[in-house]
Amino acid sequence: MLAPVSSVMHSAALVVSHLHYRYRPDAPWAVEGVDFRLAPGEVLGLLGPNGAGKSTLLRIVSGLLQPERGSVEKPPAPGFALVGQENAFYLRLTCRENLAFFAAAARVPETQRRQRIDEVLRLTALQDLADRRSEQCSGGARRRLNLAIGLLADPALLLLDEPTANVDPQARAFLLDAVRALRARGKTVVYASHYMEEVEAVCDRIAIIDGGRLIAFGHLNEILGEQRRLRVRAPDTTAVLAGWQKDGDGSWSIELGVHDSLGGKLAQLEAQGIRLSNVQFGARNLEDVFLSLTHRSLRD
Amino acid sequence: MLRAFITKEFLSLRRDPHALAVLFLMPTAFILVMSLALRDSFRLDASSPLRVLLVDEDRTAESRRLLTLVTPSAQSVPDVATGQAALGRREADALAVVGSGFSRALAQRQAPPLSLLAEPGTPLALLERERGRWERALGTLRAEAALHSLASIAPALGDIDLAAQGGTQAGVTLRSTSPVPLTSVQQSVPAWLVFAMFFVALPVSTLLIGERQQGTLDRLRSLGVPPLLLVLGKLVPFYLVHLLQVVAMLAVGRWIVPLIGGDALSLAVDPLALFLAASATSIAALGLSLLIASFARTAEQATIAAGGTNIILGALGGIMVPKQVMPAAMQPITRFSPMGWGLDAFVDVFARQATSASIALACAALVLFGVVALALGIHRLRASA
Numbered sequence: 001m002l003a004p005v006s007s008v009m010h011s012a013a014l015v016v017s018h019l020h021y022r023y024r025p026d027a028p029w030a031v032e033g034v035d036f037r038l039a040p041g042e043v044l045g046l047l048g049p050n051g052a053g054k055s056t057l058l059r060i061v062s063g064l065l066q067p068e069r070g071s072v073e074k075p076p077a078p079g080f081a082l083v084g085q086e087n088a089f090y091l092r093l094t095c096r097e098n099l100a101f102f103a104a105a106a107r108v109p110e111t112q113r114r115q116r117i118d119e120v121l122r123l124t125a126l127q128d129l130a131d132r133r134s135e136q137c138s139g140g141a142r143r144r145l146n147l148a149i150g151l152l153a154d155p156a157l158l159l160l161d162e163p164t165a166n167v168d169p170q171a172r173a174f175l176l177d178a179v180r181a182l183r184a185r186g187k188t189v190v191y192a193s194h195y196m197e198e199v200e201a202v203c204d205r206i207a208i209i210d211g212g213r214l215i216a217f218g219h220l221n222e223i224l225g226e227q228r229r230l231r232v233r234a235p236d237t238t239a240v241l242a243g244w245q246k247d248g249d250g251s252w253s254i255e256l257g258v259h260d261s262l263g264g265k266l267a268q269l270e271a272q273g274i275r276l277s278n279v280q281f282g283a284r285n286l287e288d289v290f291l292s293l294t295h296r297s298l299r300d
Numbered sequence: 301m302l303r304a305f306i307t308k309e310f311l312s313l314r315r316d317p318h319a320l321a322v323l324f325l326m327p328t329a330f331i332l333v334m335s336l337a338l339r340d341s342f343r344l345d346a347s348s349p350l351r352v353l354l355v356d357e358d359r360t361a362e363s364r365r366l367l368t369l370v371t372p373s374a375q376s377v378p379d380v381a382t383g384q385a386a387l388g389r390r391e392a393d394a395l396a397v398v399g400s401g402f403s404r405a406l407a408q409r410q411a412p413p414l415s416l417l418a419e420p421g422t423p424l425a426l427l428e429r430e431r432g433r434w435e436r437a438l439g440t441l442r443a444e445a446a447l448h449s450l451a452s453i454a455p456a457l458g459d460i461d462l463a464a465q466g467g468t469q470a471g472v473t474l475r476s477t478s479p480v481p482l483t484s485v486q487q488s489v490p491a492w493l494v495f496a497m498f499f500v501a502l503p504v505s506t507l508l509i510g511e512r513q514q515g516t517l518d519r520l521r522s523l524g525v526p527p528l529l530l531v532l533g534k535l536v537p538f539y540l541v542h543l544l545q546v547v548a549m550l551a552v553g554r555w556i557v558p559l560i561g562g563d564a565l566s567l568a569v570d571p572l573a574l575f576l577a578a579s580a581t582s583i584a585a586l587g588l589s590l591l592i593a594s595f596a597r598t599a600e601q602a603t604i605a606a607g608g609t610n611i612i613l614g615a616l617g618g619i620m621v622p623k624q625v626m627p628a629a630m631q632p633i634t635r636f637s638p639m640g641w642g643l644d645a646f647v648d649v650f651a652r653q654a655t656s657a658s659i660a661l662a663c664a665a666l667v668l669f670g671v672v673a674l675a676l677g678i679h680r681l682r683a684s685a
Contacts, residue, residue, distance in 0.1 A: 062522040077524030088515035090308060092315040097308070104304035106523045133315070149519070 012073070013157055013188035014038040014061070019070035021060055021212075030056045031067070032212040038190070038205075040156065043183045045203030046192040047286065049294075053212040054192040058082060058159045061190070078106040078153035085162045087142045088149070091135035095126050095145050098134060099152060106153040120148040124178065140171025147178060158182060158189045164198060176202050196286035206286070210294045220286075228256050229288050230265055233278035245292060250277075255292070301525070305533030306540065312507070313541065319503040323545060327496035328552050331488045335553070335562040338484035338622065350393040350422065350430050353383045358413075362403035362441065366414075369437040370396070384417065393422045394430060406445060414438065425625075483563040489553035490646030491619045494639050496549070497542050497578075498585045498610050504538055505593035505602035508681075513598075531678060535586050542582035546574075566650065573649045573656040580663035580670075581642035587673030588638070594680035613637045638669045 019034040031053050038044055048054050059065045061072050062082040074080050089098040099117045108116050121127050124144040129137055134145055143163060150158060160179070164172040179202045182189055193199055199206055206223055208216040216223050235250040244252040256262065262281060269276065313319055354376045356363050367374070374396075377383045383395035399413025406412050416434065418427050511517045520530060553565030592609065596602035614620055617639030623631050634640035645662040648654035656663075 059518075064518050064522055077522065080522075082519065082522045084515045084518065086513070086515040088519040090312055090516070092312045093308065097311060101304050101308045102519070102523070104301050105520055105525050107301070153523075 011039060012037045013040040013042070013075070014190070015071075015073040016057075016061065017071050017073075019057070019060055019067045019072070021056060021065060021067045029212045031060060034070070034209075034212075034214050036207060036214065036217055038188050040188055041183060041186045042205060043179065043189040043191060043203045045199030045206045046190055046209060047194065047196060047199050047206060047290065048192075048209040049194055052209045054194075054209055055085070055161050056212070057209065058084075058161050058190065058192055062159055075156045078108075079155055080157035080159065081106075081150035081153065081155040082159045083147055083150035083161065083163055085165050087134075087146050089134060089145060092133060094131050094133050095121070095137065095141075095148075096130045098145065099148060102149045103152045108153055116152055116154070120151045123151060123181070124148040125174065138171075140167050140174070143167050143171055143175060144178075147175065151182075156188060158187055159192075160189060161192045162194070163191075164193070164195065172198070196290070200286060208290060208293060210290075215293050216289065223289055224285070228282060229280075230254050230256055230262060231280040232266075232269065232276050234269070234274050234276055237274050239272075247291065253288075253292075301529060302532060302536060305529070306537045309507075309534070309537035310540075313503065313537075316503065322499050322502055323496055323541065324548055326499070327492040327545070327549055328556070330492040330495070331485070331549060331552050332557060332560060332562075334488040334492065335485040335557045336560065338487065338625075339562060350426050351391070352430065353377050353386055353392045353395045355380050355383050355395065355397045357400040358398050358402035360403040362406055362445075363398045365444075366398060366402070366437055366441050369440055370434055380417075387417065387419045390419065392419070394418045394427065396434065406441065412438070485553050485557050485563045485565045486650045487622050487647065488557075489549055489565050490643055490650055491622065493546060493549040494581055494617070494642040494646060495610065495614050495619045496545055497581050497642070498588065498613065498639060499606070500538050500541060500585050501589035501592050501606035501610065502603060504534060504586070504589035505596055505606055506599040508534065508590070508593040509596060509599050509602055527682075531590075531674075534590075535674075538586055538589070539579075539582050542585065543578060546578045569649050569653065570655050573654050573659055574646075576656045576663050577642070577645040577649050577659055580645065580666035583670035584638045584642065584666040584673070585670070587670035587677065590677030590681070591673040592677075594677040594684070610639075613639045616640065618643055638666055641665045641669075 015037045017035055019031050020029060021031040022029050034057060036044070046054050046057070056065065059082075060067050061074065062080065063072075063077070064082070089102070093101065096117060099120065100113065103113045103116060104110075118127075121130050124147055126141065126144055126148060129141055134142060137145065147160075147163060150160075163179075164175050167175070176198060179189055179191060183202070183204075191199065191203055200220060203220070205217070205219050207214050208223070231247065231251055231253040233249075233251050237250075237252075244254045247253050254265065256265065266276075266279070313323075352371060352374050354367055354371070354374050355378070356367060356376065357379075367376075375392075377386065377395075380395070380397055383392070383397070386392050387395055395417040397413075397415045397417065399415070402412045402414065414434065416427065416431060508517075517530065521527075525533075550565060550567065554567060555564075558564040588609070589606070592602060592605050596605050614637075616633055617637030618626065618631075618634040619639055623634050623640075623643075626634075634643070641662045645654075645659040645666070648659050648662070652658075
């Protein structure tokens, strides 16, 4: 693990302890030994490629799946809300009718429902579409309604599972702003995505999950570290370069610490008679981190 | 919270023209069509509406007397070929042929050459009724011939006009034991009402599958909505839809069918028995709906499964072909369909003025079927979740 799981917090909005889950007794673990804690007001970015276990983890945290081992401590329903990848509402109902139904399902007191519905309509900029059937709304507006439903009970903890999937850039920007606004209001958010730029933009801490295991957890700068990456392209090389990582298509990369010499590394290659066609050098980004940890791309 | 579920389902249903058509328009259309189509199959006193052509090949006093006795106003055609051509053009339903040698056979007390040719689409029940009229007229003619042969002994016998004395009239009056005899509308309304009630499987299963696929059920579960409420939230609204169907179809039978020439549905029924029959049928239909929804993975699968299952159950249960019209050997198959049990209960209520006690067995079977199907459906849905 690149960065250690954060130290124990005194006040946690979400505590996930040693979670294990598999879909069948003979299947491999879909979630294996996941531990983390989130403080109130924290936004955690849960990064991983498709099938890494992000949605399964969120379904366990929300109580939809029961872990085989481990536990989850979170606010009781409706103090948390899961906003999934799908538009989980009724297309034949208007936005307001959907909100009224889910407000009742979330046991929002009847005297407060109208006020809450107006508030979430405003938060998600749906006031003008309130009385339009949701099937007649654009994809972006539907995603906003999906989020609005999650906000109805004013939950302390929000579990967002790829909330920007299949939306246009404008709607994506709006949703990211909404997450920032939630953080400003002290909400704890778990933001699952495979878009690292979104996670970098809105999250305080980042968890990288692959094969059901957390392989990195920490603040962005902790995960990126102070290392720099040197990547070279040596198409004619068949030998294994000691200490280097093969990235595919003839590329090799190596992490350089602050005291490592760029010239020295290149000289070593030259001394071995390796001809380079391309050289890249710079600070790492999340894609680099993910690649070095899993040997595959985030979008795989 | 249940009120919110009911409101949601009613709003969704109100904006779903396909579901409304299946639940309300389809049975209305069937009731209107079938009430008229089967009207004479159920009427005990129906006069023959058949259009009959006559061919008299014998051309004797006896053959002319026979035709006068049966149908003085029927249209004559010169020969069989002309009559058959008319049948082929659907200008008539049957052709009565009095063959040459009719009077001779009558005098010799032999079977006379008399036949009734039917257009293939003519209902058998109406042909049987027509044949009865000809048999009675033939009997009258034979009796008159016998009286004439005795006139040499007793001249007064020769003056007896049997036809004038009602000799060709039916001698047996058909009456129902019920003060409200079974009419086609009293068969059609229960039959197509039961059929439409089971068709609730279409909207229930497609809605449920949509909720599963879109994650709405997961969202409700994560909000802490109890599983029992999730089930009741689907069943109670559609139970109310069933009661609406009952009211709507009774109104169609009572007020719309007479507008197009059918009989009016008699509403002289025990309201409690009607309510029990409707509720028990609803439970069975809802159970089957949930079971179908639990097996289907897509809305397309659910549509095919619900439609196919309902048509098979309808055919078995005497919906398409009324049990009374089935041959005796076929009638027991209606016992294998919950639609048959529901139809029996409703027909008992409408035609036999049944009380709730007398339909208890059919209602118990429906409720048992519904509860078992519900339990299986819920079990499968939970397992798949």
